[in-house]
Amino acid sequence: MSDMLLSVRNLTLDIPTGSGILHAVRGIDFDLRRGETLSIVGESGSGKSLTSLAVMGLLGKSIKRSADEIRFGDTDLLKANNRVMRDLRGNRMAMIFQEPMTSLNPAYTIGDQLMEALLLHRNVSRDKARARAVELLEKVGITAAASRLSQYPHQLSGGLRQRVMIAMALMCEPDLLIADEPTTALDVTIQAQILRLLVDLTREMNMAMILITHDLGVVARVADKVAVMYAGELVETGPASEVFATPSHPYTRGLLRCIPQPGKTARGARLGTIAGIVPSLVGEVTGCAFRTRCPHAQPSCREAIPMRGTAGHAFRCVFADGALSEEKGVVA
Amino acid sequence: MFAFILKRLGLALLVAFTVSFISFSLLFLSGDPAAALAGETASGEDVEALRRLYGFDRPMMVQYGDWLFSALRGDFGESYYFKLPVASLIAERLQVTMTLGVCGILFALATAVPLGVAAAIRPNSLIDRVALFLSVAGQAMPSFWFGLILIVVFAIQLGWLPPSGASSWRHFIMPTIVLGYYAMPAIMRLTRAGMLDVLNSDYIRTARAKGSGEMRVLFKHALRNAIIPVVSLAAVQMGFMLGGSIVVESVFALHGAGYLAWESIARNDLPTVQALILVFSMFYIVFTFLADVLNAWLDPRMRSA
Ligand SMILES: Nc1ncnc2c1ncn2[C@@H]1O[C@H](COP(=O)(O)OP(=O)(O)OP(=O)(O)O)[C@@H](O)[C@H]1O
Numbered sequence A: 001m002s003d004m005l006l007s008v009r010n011l012t013l014d015i016p017t018g019s020g021i022l023h024a025v026r027g028i029d030f031d032l033r034r035g036e037t038l039s040i041v042g043e044s045g046s047g048k049s050l051t052s053l054a055v056m057g058l059l060g061k062s063i064k065r066s067a068d069e070i071r072f073g074d075t076d077l078l079k080a081n082n083r084v085m086r087d088l089r090g091n092r093m094a095m096i097f098q099e100p101m102t103s104l105n106p107a108y109t110i111g112d113q114l115m116e117a118l119l120l121h122r123n124v125s126r127d128k129a130r131a132r133a134v135e136l137l138e139k140v141g142i143t144a145a146a147s148r149l150s151q152y153p154h155q156l157s158g159g160l161r162q163r164v165m166i167a168m169a170l171m172c173e174p175d176l177l178i179a180d181e182p183t184t185a186l187d188v189t190i191q192a193q194i195l196r197l198l199v200d201l202t203r204e205m206n207m208a209m210i211l212i213t214h215d216l217g218v219v220a221r222v223a224d225k226v227a228v229m230y231a232g233e234l235v236e237t238g239p240a241s242e243v244f245a246t247p248s249h250p251y252t253r254g255l256l257r258c259i260p261q262p263g264k265t266a267r268g269a270r271l272g273t274i275a276g277i278v279p280s281l282v283g284e285v286t287g288c289a290f291r292t293r294c295p296h297a298q299p300s301c302r303e304a305i306p307m308r309g310t311a312g313h314a315f316r317c318v319f320a321d322g323a324l325s326e327e328k329g330v331v332a
Numbered sequence B: 001m002f003a004f005i006l007k008r009l010g011l012a013l014l015v016a017f018t019v020s021f022i023s024f025s026l027l028f029l030s031g032d033p034a035a036a037l038a039g040e041t042a043s044g045e046d047v048e049a050l051r052r053l054y055g056f057d058r059p060m061m062v063q064y065g066d067w068l069f070s071a072l073r074g075d076f077g078e079s080y081y082f083k084l085p086v087a088s089l090i091a092e093r094l095q096v097t098m099t100l101g102v103c104g105i106l107f108a109l110a111t112a113v114p115l116g117v118a119a120a121i122r123p124n125s126l127i128d129r130v131a132l133f134l135s136v137a138g139q140a141m142p143s144f145w146f147g148l149i150l151i152v153v154f155a156i157q158l159g160w161l162p163p164s165g166a167s168s169w170r171h172f173i174m175p176t177i178v179l180g181y182y183a184m185p186a187i188m189r190l191t192r193a194g195m196l197d198v199l200n201s202d203y204i205r206t207a208r209a210k211g212s213g214e215m216r217v218l219f220k221h222a223l224r225n226a227i228i229p230v231v232s233l234a235a236v237q238m239g240f241m242l243g244g245s246i247v248v249e250s251v252f253a254l255h256g257a258g259y260l261a262w263e264s265i266a267r268n269d270l271p272t273v274q275a276l277i278l279v280f281s282m283f284y285i286v287f288t289f290l291a292d293v294l295n296a297w298l299d300p301r302m303r304s305a
């Protein structure tokens, strides 16, 4: 399938800590086709950023990454050396971060930082690179683009900086854009603008996007596929419409419960309204990590949990129906 | 940037003016200058005669104006002890001190910055430990002791270098090492801490996400930001080295300005002390100004300050 852009199988991330190994991400699988938008949702600390950094090859040295497969286009990222990864980063895959205020280098002009990726990856003159920088600044909705090139990051607002970050990520027209909570640090009005911009640009450039977010309203509006992450595992994956219409995992349903009408969530609806505490992931982790908070937890939830559903819409629970009948029983 | 430089220049001039007044007043703070000049055995008439001769009987502001005007033309009066013009006396000694100071700070920067960067790239590695050891040793070891050890080993035992004097560049090797090593630990630790901090910052992650190579990340993106506090520190140390290298100058019998200051204070040679204080302060002011300009060039956020 030449259509397939990114395949991740059994991605596992271990972090050594003082009190043992932190199993931050445990055996997650996902696929992304060209032009598709996958949204990864989950509470703070569930491993969303680590997962995206693992794909980019930007994990810190102390974090141990293993997987059965991480394939990006024709490249096997598990076998890729630094040189190959450098050629991909900023070129075929790009990333924007949660913190627009600190993600630009204070010592260099916007222009220098925008042109850098293009000059690194393409054999173009500075004039060409500058022209492209202006073009992209205009595309991300920055006025007086040419005069912005000589400005420094501290002269721009947070919203403008995030637009610059987006323009920077798009300089080489990547196949994959990873946006890690790109709007969390911004004002609510600006959040919507930035998000619309991202969606429009991915459509226009036929770019695949991994959009990491806390905001379920966003997911409902922009994502083709959803991956729900809980404590380092994917608990449910599937087409966004299906997951919202028939959420199968108790955690997903818990997340959606605060939403009156699935798919029409108020913007800014937050996750994490489910009672209980997330278990420690240090040391051996077995069974369903959600059992400390799940209303349907059984003794068998301590054992290995099978993946259920179809390849398209899968979830992980001891109940074949994700405890749905159980839940109705409780309600009735 | 230009406006920034002008502003800083104005500030520097203001400070220089204030400092000149303070160093002038020192003459009077230390008691009756005429009596000091005449010595303990002098009679009252002798003191009065000296007072008139040197103009100490005039109003203080007149004396200050006179002194400042002369100083601006490079005339600091005559040394009480050497009976020579203070200006030429200082100029001669300053040559030695400047050579030593510049070599010392360059030696310190050339060792401390690479070591600090290397230590920050691999914290807790062998190189980090070596750097830590060198910096602790540098701080624990008094300069005179380190200087004497070098003299014993390289001048007396091995005979490679002259033990004292200032007549050739070889005379400056050991003093440079001793003086530079004194400044090295602080610069190294500040570089290391700065690099560690910057390497953990979000914009370094952005640089990597763009596909920058490791060298580019370290030297283009990180070092420029990490070195900013080091510039200010080096400026202060440079000023300190020019004024305070008395110990090193004594150990190696390099008769520089630091040594002259010590001699003049011991001999109550007020015009020389006054001039030296003024010159040393001017160095501080100039270096601080240069450091501010360099920092503003490195970090655009400072240009508006
Ligand atoms: N370098 C690291 N060293 C130790 N632990 C880490 C490191 N990076 C992440 N972790 C831990 O791994 C877990 C997952 O972190 P991650 O940043 O991926 O969460 P996240 O889902 O992106 O959360 P958020 O929504 O807050 O951004 C967290 O518990 C975090 O404390």
Ligand code: SF4
Binding pocket: A249, A250, A251, A288, A289, A290, A291, A292, A294, A295, A296, A297, A298, A301, A305, A316, A317, A318, A319, A322, A323
């Ligand atoms: S029922 Fe058991 S396996 Fe299913 S989500 Fe709840 S705790 Fe996990």
Ligand SMILES: [Mg+2]
Binding pocket: A048, A049, A050, A180
């Ligand atoms: Mg995160």
